[in-house]
Amino acid sequence: MNLHRALTSLTLFLLPLLIHPARKGAFASVNENQIQAITSYVDPLINPCDDYYRYACGNWANVHSNEQYYEVTSLMDHKVNKRLIDYFQNYQLEGSSEAGNETYTDKLFLYYQTCRRTKSLQLKRYLQLVRPSSHLDWQLMLEVREPNATWPAERFNWLFTLAKLRRYNFKGAFIEHILLLDVDNDSNRYLIDLDKPTDKLADEIVIAALLIELGVERARAIDVAKQLHKFEERLLILRDIADKRGPQSISLSKLKDEMPEVPWQLYLQLVLSYTLTEDYEVQINNREYFRALNKVLENTEPSLIDNYIMVKFALFLMKDSADNFTKMDCMWDVRKKMELAVNFLYKQQFYGGSDAKYIADVERIFNLTRREFSARLKNNRMKLLPNQLEFLQSKLSAMRFNIGNLPASADERFIDKYYADVHIDPNNYHKNQLLLLKLRSRKEHDQLTAPAPSPSDYYFISDGDSCTPYFLFPKNLVIIPYAFLQPPAYHVNMHDIMKMGIFGFVLTHEIMHGFEYSGVRFDSSGITDWLGKSILSEDEFVSGFECLSYPKTDSLDERAADFMGIRVAYDTLFHPNSSMNARQPSFTDITPRRLFFLNVAQFFCGNLQPTFYEHDADDVRLRQTLKQFEAFTLEYECKPGDAMFVEKRCELY
Ligand SMILES: *[C@@H]1O[C@H](CO)[C@@H](O)[C@H](O)[C@H]1NC(C)=O
Ligand SMILES: *[C@@H]1O[C@H](CO)[C@@H](O)[C@H](O)[C@H]1NC(C)=O
Ligand SMILES: *[C@@H]1O[C@H](CO)[C@@H](O)[C@H](O)[C@H]1NC(C)=O
Ligand SMILES: *[C@@H]1O[C@H](CO)[C@@H](O)[C@H](O)[C@H]1NC(C)=O
Ligand SMILES: *[C@@H]1O[C@H](CO)[C@@H](O)[C@H](O)[C@H]1NC(C)=O
Ligand SMILES: *[C@@H]1O[C@H](CO)[C@@H](O)[C@H](O)[C@H]1NC(C)=O
Ligand SMILES: [Zn+2]
8 A cells, every 4th residue: 555645645634643653653663673783783602791892793794794884884874875876866967068057966966977987997097187287298108108209307397296286186295285274373264284295105016007007018117116116215214304393384485585495485376376475374394304305306307206296196096086986986986076065965855854853953962961071070070270171161162063064054056156167077087086176175275265154154175085973173063974863873763872872972972082182272262272281281181091091002082082972971861860861762671771882882893894094993992992981890790800891990081
């Protein structure tokens, strides 16, 4: 029977009666599905006090053995991709390329389609489309085409070539030029930051293979790869030169006096397509490096420098492009290249009318967790001074969140305008990729001159690859991607215990970034403050972090955010006066506290295949977080001697 038709044929009078049980059904199923999934991942042969990760996640890899994702966050990204793929399956263009009135959704579709139609990456095409300058080809490309021609080295200028490539968002050969918010004076203002690069050159064999693909003869390709590595060794020595002064603001005219050999002003003019005045200030690091670099480059064959830049640029584009050209890969690529458009479309298509309900619920959780942390601060376990406490409280109360990384006032017109200059070529993926990279770089640089957006209209120009929430220090802002607002992390109808286990825990983790070692110095508007910095040397703060640094980790701040995040999320839920529902749910026998911990574990479950950036591996994180937490050891009755029990517990806040 067609339920949909039956429903729509009912009178308005009857409708409210029907909606109630329908909602209840949905309510039950999201919770029941979650319980079923959680229980299917448990390995009952493992004692939770021995290894909670293997207990809660031991079967995850078996259950998901035939899937393309390898842990919970990639599962959620996968679901988003699938939804968007389905949406574009039968998509009809609204405007047309000929009339030049394609809508932003048309552009998403066209880019997706050109990606799907691509059989393989043609590196040569990129290098034909973008050359060192308009009157000069890449040396190796010329060599391949006309073996006997002479490459006009005198036309080559490494700095101007880098300026041209920076417009395609390429950074990392000789210079790293990025944009930073001025956290010293005005966190609404962007600074151009110039520094030495930190990346690594690809292996010789990778470079040789790339050159062979470009048509370079095998022996020559191997030879060039060797030369580049030798060159890289010399550059690495330069990178070791110490930066005595650290980052400093300097006007272009002063920079010119100090370093006349590097025409920075001209470089920036080429990147920006307008001229900066002589008194314009940029932030420079590692001046000694740049001076030494210039000397080395003066004594290097221009063709070698050209080869070096070309190889790095080609590798950058390869890494940036869709891996393969499957539906999934292409949708990944679309999301990464056109983040604003995808987020807006997602909001329109998949949130639609329920947007307000989600926002209100996220706000409820955000407010309650903040209130809980605020009460904890008032207890002042760390014996902070009244003005330090006041500083932390005002920062906490000024903290905000943004769902979907969209400006609050964004509408269709705004999004269409944002992409107005992008006209997707239905037959040329490579060109489109370059167009979108160029747009990204331009939009980023536009922030240098644009008036500061209001806090609610701020959005972060990212590289579009996070589905989990993140915290922006200079904005005192938590960004919550749409991908995270779905099961298993969250559903508006989920029971509070489950909501707090993943979503609440992760949200609190992000809030806590404002209070850990690197974060505490920023004030309520994201500016570094002496009062914030003064907390760094308070005894209890120092000893708390010292305690957390065992066992050794490269991501102490992440550990601190987990450590606090789980406590605050737990207390928010189980506090005797909590307005949240922490009562035994009817849909399971698992006790509320165990259910909470099992849900926390879901965020970390996976097959442990991926590498973890800036965090410990997921299993290490979960064990470390829980064994430090008294409420956990009490609930599972873990005892001294158990792996999930530590004698010496750390304290922070
Ligand atoms: C685009 O232009 C064509 C031709 O002028 C018109 O028929 C079509 O309605 C326009 N579409 C949009 C979305 O503006
Ligand atoms: C290039 O030069 C070599 C020797 O100088 C000559 O044998 C060869 O024919 C030339 N090739 C082309 C394409 O002109
Ligand atoms: C911040 O402002 C102070 C003076 O108010 C100035 O001395 C300093 O150079 C500025 N810093 C930056 C990064 O602009
Ligand atoms: C690319 O996709 C094809 C077809 O789905 C698959 O056979 C191949 O293994 C994939 N390659 C990579 C590198 O993922
Ligand atoms: C959350 O807190 C803010 C500011 O304190 C308040 O304006 C808002 O109404 C609260 N929202 C909810 C849902 O509690
Ligand atoms: C809960 O609220 C009551 C009444 O407002 C208060 O007396 C009590 O101290 C609160 N309990 C806790 C643990 O805060
Ligand atoms: Zn974090």
